[in-house]
Amino acid sequence: MPSKNTIRTLSELMENFVTKGLTFARDRLYRPLREGGLGLITLEQYVQGLHCSWFKRAYNCMNDNWKYDLYWAGGGNILSIKKGCLSKELGTVLTGLIDSYTDFQTKYTQYGNNYEVVPVLNNVNFGYGRNQSIKLDANFFGMDLMRTHSGTINKLCWKDCTVNGTFVGIRMFNEHTGIPLNREQYYDIKSAYTRARKKFFKEGAEHMQIAEFLSSFKKGSRKFRKILGYELKEYDILKLTQVNTLARITNTTVPSTERVKNMYSIWGRAYLNNDLRVFLLKYYNNILGLGNRIAHFVQNAENRCAFCLVANNPDPVPESFEHLFFSCPVTQNILKKFFQKFITKDLDAEIFFTGSGVPGNEKENVPFSLALDILRYILWQCKLNKRMPTIANVSDEVNYLINIIRTTSKEMSELFEHCTMFIRRNGPDNGGDGGDADDGHGRG
Numbered sequence: 001m002p003s004k005n006t007i008r009t010l011s012e013l014m015e016n017f018v019t020k021g022l023t024f025a026r027d028r029l030y031r032p033l034r035e036g037g038l039g040l041i042t043l044e045q046y047v048q049g050l051h052c053s054w055f056k057r058a059y060n061c062m063n064d065n066w067k068y069d070l071y072w073a074g075g076g077n078i079l080s081i082k083k084g085c086l087s088k089e090l091g092t093v094l095t096g097l098i099d100s101y102t103d104f105q106t107k108y109t110q111y112g113n114n115y116e117v118v119p120v121l122n123n124v125n126f127g128y129g130r131n132q133s134i135k136l137d138a139n140f141f142g143m144d145l146m147r148t149h150s151g152t153i154n155k156l157c158w159k160d161c162t163v164n165g166t167f168v169g170i171r172m173f174n175e176h177t178g179i180p181l182n183r184e185q186y187y188d189i190k191s192a193y194t195r196a197r198k199k200f201f202k203e204g205a206e207h208m209q210i211a212e213f214l215s216s217f218k219k220g221s222r223k224f225r226k227i228l229g230y231e232l233k234e235y236d237i238l239k240l241t242q243v244n245t246l247a248r249i250t251n252t253t254v255p256s257t258e259r260v261k262n263m264y265s266i267w268g269r270a271y272l273n274n275d276l277r278v279f280l281l282k283y284y285n286n287i288l289g290l291g292n293r294i295a296h297f298v299q300n301a302e303n304r305c306a307f308c309l310v311a312n313n314p315d316p317v318p319e320s321f322e323h324l325f326f327s328c329p330v331t332q333n334i335l336k337k338f339f340q341k342f343i344t345k346d347l348d349a350e351i352f353f354t355g356s357g358v359p360g361n362e363k364e365n366v367p368f369s370l371a372l373d374i375l376r377y378i379l380w381q382c383k384l385n386k387r388m389p390t391i392a393n394v395s396d397e398v399n400y401l402i403n404i405i406r407t408t409s410k411e412m413s414e415l416f417e418h419c420t421m422f423i424r425r426n427g428p429d430n431g432g433d434g435g436d437a438d439d440g441h442g443r444g
């Protein structure tokens with residue numbers, strides 16, 4: 001692992017590269033897409049993920065010296081090796097691997113209800129006493145037990161000493177676990193369990209042993225990164241400033257969490273072209289170069305609506321978000337015709353800006369919302385080129401882009417296929433035979 005300073009310097013280089021020309025809060029760079037972030041991967045976790053994938057290799061096949069070294073250092077158990085608890089010194093490379101794998105185990109314990117099935121020995125998440133500061137390590141179990149019961153202690157997890165989430169009685173403990181703890185040890189480990197359950201138990205969450213986790217995927221480090229990046233705290237995307245700003249400037253209400261998550265992560269989809277993705281990111285985060293904003297920092301810049309000017313409207317108004325995308329007479333004309341031609345719903349600001357055509361049904365809303373996103377993107381292109389949009393051009397371009405998406409993404413294609421918000425043109429039974437908003441162009 002490079003030094004902290006090197007990691008910091010490299011990370012800053014990448015952050016600056018990514019945010020060049022983009023106003024985006026630093027604390028949102030590494031947040032997941034569906035939580036309104038840019039979804040960057042921290043360099044540290046990236047390296048740690050790679051380290052962990054070497055552990056997976058060592059665990060799967062013992063055919064190399066370095067793998068044997070790990071095996072012996074972990075007392076015959078590669079999967080629960082932790083830094084600071086090795087039976088012998090290893091070189092810097094293996095020590096680096098173990099450091100990363102230790103961090104992984106810490107996060108893995110916190111993920112889902114995994115805390116029930118990971119070994120408690122030397123696990124930093126578990127302890128008793130003030131702030132759980134006394135850990136369940138070799139000192140806790142004592143030299144004698146560590147010598148006579150090391151195999152059992154190494155494997156001991158909370159699931160072994162509980163029944164339906166309740167710690168077994170003192171008399172039962174030995175029978176359940178095979179470890180003859182004394183009275184004091186029993187009450188201490190029971191207290192550690194109570195704290196652990198309070199901290200990590202999640203209703204309905206799954207648990208999986210690390211060995212099972214390792215064999216649940218073929219290769220790569222992505223799965224490790226997912227765990228390494230796991231955080232107990234949850235974001236509330238409905239509290240995101242940008243989400244509330246968008247609702248305010250469009251005079252709409254903030255839709256459901258699922259809807260908002262889909263709106264704010266749509267730009268990250270690989271089946272959309274790059275210009276469209278950049279537009280969507282800027283659109284939803286309200287950082288488009290609109291007239292009323294540009295005029296704040298560019299002297300003598302035109303702040304009036306580009307469409308009103310091109311259309312020679314008698315009193316062009318400042319180009320605001322809401323005006324350009326909705327209430328401008330030029331835009332209204334296009335939107336009304338577009339809805340009449342392709343959409344089963346009436347034009348309405350709430351539906352138009354939130355994409356919430358069937359509230360609570362994201363299978364309907366995702367394709368519907370994307371069609372509207374593309375419509376706004378085309379309007380934005382017209383605005384940039386100071387070109388008057390016509391319904392014929394706009395529909396052609398929207399259909400063209402939707403067709404490309406449908407040939408690229410099977411998942412999206414099916415959503416479009418079954419969306420009830422598009423007017424079907426191929427027969428009355430809406431039989432899902434390709435008729436949709438593509439107005440007879442077929443599916444490419």
Ligand SMILES: [Zn+2]
Pocket residue numbers: 305306307308309317323324328329330
């Ligand atoms: Zn206008």
